[in-house]
Amino acid sequence: MMDRPNDCAPVATGGKTLTKDQAVAILTARVSPIAGTETLPLEAALGRVLAEPVVSTLDVPGWDNSAMDGYAIRHADLSAHDGCLAVAQRIPAGAVGKPLAPGTAARIFTGAPVPEGADTVVEQEVCEASDGQVRIPLEIKAGANIRRAGEDIRAGAEVIASGTRLTPAHLGLAASVGVARLVVHRRLRVALLSSGDELALPGEPLKPGQIYNSNRFVLMGLLQTWGCEVVDLGIVADDLESTVAAMARGAREADLIIASGGVSVGEEDHLKPAVERLGRIEFHQVKIRPGKPLVFGEVQGRPLLGCPGNPVSLFVTAVLFARPLILRMQGVAGELEVRPLRIRAGFDWPRPDRRLEFQRARLERGADGELEVAVYPSRSSAVLSSVAWADGLVQLQPGQVIARGDPVEFLPFADF
Numbered sequence: 001m002m003d004r005p006n007d008c009a010p011v012a013t014g015g016k017t018l019t020k021d022q023a024v025a026i027l028t029a030r031v032s033p034i035a036g037t038e039t040l041p042l043e044a045a046l047g048r049v050l051a052e053p054v055v056s057t058l059d060v061p062g063w064d065n066s067a068m069d070g071y072a073i074r075h076a077d078l079s080a081h082d083g084c085l086a087v088a089q090r091i092p093a094g095a096v097g098k099p100l101a102p103g104t105a106a107r108i109f110t111g112a113p114v115p116e117g118a119d120t121v122v123e124q125e126v127c128e129a130s131d132g133q134v135r136i137p138l139e140i141k142a143g144a145n146i147r148r149a150g151e152d153i154r155a156g157a158e159v160i161a162s163g164t165r166l167t168p169a170h171l172g173l174a175a176s177v178g179v180a181r182l183v184v185h186r187r188l189r190v191a192l193l194s195s196g197d198e199l200a201l202p203g204e205p206l207k208p209g210q211i212y213n214s215n216r217f218v219l220m221g222l223l224q225t226w227g228c229e230v231v232d233l234g235i236v237a238d239d240l241e242s243t244v245a246a247m248a249r250g251a252r253e254a255d256l257i258i259a260s261g262g263v264s265v266g267e268e269d270h271l272k273p274a275v276e277r278l279g280r281i282e283f284h285q286v287k288i289r290p291g292k293p294l295v296f297g298e299v300q301g302r303p304l305l306g307c308p309g310n311p312v313s314l315f316v317t318a319v320l321f322a323r324p325l326i327l328r329m330q331g332v333a334g335e336l337e338v339r340p341l342r343i344r345a346g347f348d349w350p351r352p353d354r355r356l357e358f359q360r361a362r363l364e365r366g367a368d369g370e371l372e373v374a375v376y377p378s379r380s381s382a383v384l385s386s387v388a389w390a391d392g393l394v395q396l397q398p399g400q401v402i403a404r405g406d407p408v409e410f411l412p413f414a415d416f
């Protein structure tokens with residue numbers, strides 16, 4: 001198995017329940033960035049992870065240019081001509097003016113190159129122009145309103161580092177240095193399976209005892225947001241053979257397998273025995289609430305993450321664990337976890353859990369107009385409405401009692 005790029009190296013966890021941090025450290029240490037890159041035009045590269053840095057061959061701006069619509073002057077001419085200069089030329093953006101003759105001004109527009117000899121631009125609002133002359137206040141500061149060559153980017157500078165997930169600003173930055181195509185990691189292929197005999201797809205009628213498969217859509221949405229290619233293994237029946245067959249297919253067709261459901265201890269839970277049949281388990285419990293049963297292992301050389309079936313637990317474990325695992329495999333450099341913000345609690349939390357707890361939370365304005373965090377009234381891990389209601393998670397430390405007004409740690413969904 002060691003010849004495959006995403007193999008998991010063995011680790012001894014001694015069967016202990018891990019902390020969240022320990023689990024994330026193991027997950028991210030066991031995988032490496034996938035091999036394989038492609039070259040894409042800028043318009044197709046949004047959300048992809050850069051595999052080769054972008055280095056500028058240009059200064060940006062390429063030359064000193066005007067920050068205002070107004071007049072380009074030589075500052076020393078102002079006192080010499082009592083602020084009154086002849087307008088000798090007109091320089092719109094896209095044009096190049098002549099050297100500025102002594103005692104003259106150039107009519108200039110935002111973005112146009114400052115003509116040779118000019119050292120100051122004066123915005124038109126403070127000038128009076130008539131009959132080919134312009135009157136300029138004497139107190140104008142020398143050097144004003146000029147954007148200097150190379151002020152944004154210097155030729156030779158690395159403007160986007162390898163391992164960056166490309167945002168609209170990065171695409172614009174690449175364009176600003178004239179780069180039209182970017183070398184990015186290929187998309188990560190993630191196989192998705194939902195285990196459960198009770199599951200039906202929306203659009204189908206429900207038979208007695210059935211529920212709709214919501215986890216599939218939550219996970220698919222997250223994977224799409226994270227720029228993955230989804231290999232859909234569908235709904236897998238609650239039996240060992242079907243689970244083994246689905247996992248083996250996932251290992252053949254994808255870089256990573258993510259499963260939901262069947263990770264707990266009941267005899268209807270087949271995920272762990274299936275992983276043991278095809279590979280091995282690294283850990284199966286994390287000290288968090290919700291999401292304590294969480295399986296991480298290796299199946300025929302591919303990493304597998306088995307998230308709990310309860311919909312809230314599924315969401316929480318996906319953002320806390322699947323996301324850093326995926327970022328690492330995608331070749332993202334730097335911080336893999338969302339950094340919590342400290343925000344005032346708009347709630348009391350008198351009975352904390354012994355586990356690190358994640359409550360669905362929302363930013364609101366308190367009575368004094370200050371930002372604070374509200375938590376959803378139900379703690380149940382089966383209430384998916386709470387996730388749709390929220391715009392983040394509050395992270396509560398084991399045993400942490402909170403009184404309204406205390407600072408709490410908030411993880412915004414926008415960062416996931």
Ligand SMILES: Nc1nc2c(c(=O)[nH]1)N[C@H]1C(S)=C(S)[C@@H](COP(=O)(O)OP(=O)(O)OC[C@H]3O[C@@H](n4cnc5c(N)ncnc54)[C@H](O)[C@@H]3O)O[C@H]1N2
Pocket residue numbers: 194195196198199211212213214215216260261262263264265266269290291292293307308309310311313381
């Ligand atoms: N005796 C014990 N029972 C349970 C324990 C435990 O420690 N001892 N842990 C509980 C916790 S905590 C969780 S979380 C769940 C984990 O459940 P599983 O991963 O085994 O998942 P299932 O048993 O298959 O389902 C749990 C629950 O979630 C619903 N579900 C499953 N898949 C989906 C889906 N795709 N879409 C919507 N809903 C889904 C399922 O119907 C169940 O209601 O175990 C507890 N039990």
Ligand code: MOO
Pocket residue numbers: 288289290291292293308310313381382
């Ligand atoms: O810990 Mo389970 O994941 O809460 O409901």
Ligand SMILES: [Mg+2]
Pocket residue numbers: 261262263264265266268269309
């Ligand atoms: Mg179960």
